[in-house]
Amino acid sequence: MADSPAHDDLVLPDYDHIPLGTLPSRLSPLDEAGVSGLLAYEQAHGNRLPVVQVLENRLEALRSGTEPSGSLPDELPEVTRSQQGSKVSPATTGPKINPPSQGDPTNPAQPRQ
Incomplete structure (x- = not known):
């Protein structure tokens, strides 16, 4: 296996966070x-079979004469730093609940008949 490039040396920014569905279009330029470097990185780190297959297919296409097309974007719109979930605060906490009764008939969380 070839030496794997460092994460910061990859040709695609935030490569690890690119959804599989958009990876083929990101590889076209x-x-x-570049594709060989990504393949080496993937095999050394995640080694995710579907991703490896996409990279190998693109590499084979390039070796068969396909020309790179398009340009690399400055940033990837499907990968944003703001997708980190909601902020936790007292205003966003759920209602107070009692723990399960564990068979305690006096637990007020249990409905009474």
Whole structure:
């Protein structure tokens, strides 16, 4: 296996966070060396079979004569730093609940008949 490039040296920013569905379109501007670097990185780190297959298919297409097309975006719209969930605060907490009764008939959380 070839030496794996460092994460910061990858040709695609935030490569690890690109959804599989958009990966093929993100690979189209890359040449054989760029895709080979991503493949080496993927095999050394995540080694996710569907991602490896996409990278190998693109590499084979480039070796068969397909030309890179398009340009690399400055940032990836599907990968944003703001997608970190909601903020936790007293205003967003749920209602207070009692723990399960564990068979305690006096627990007020249990409905009475």
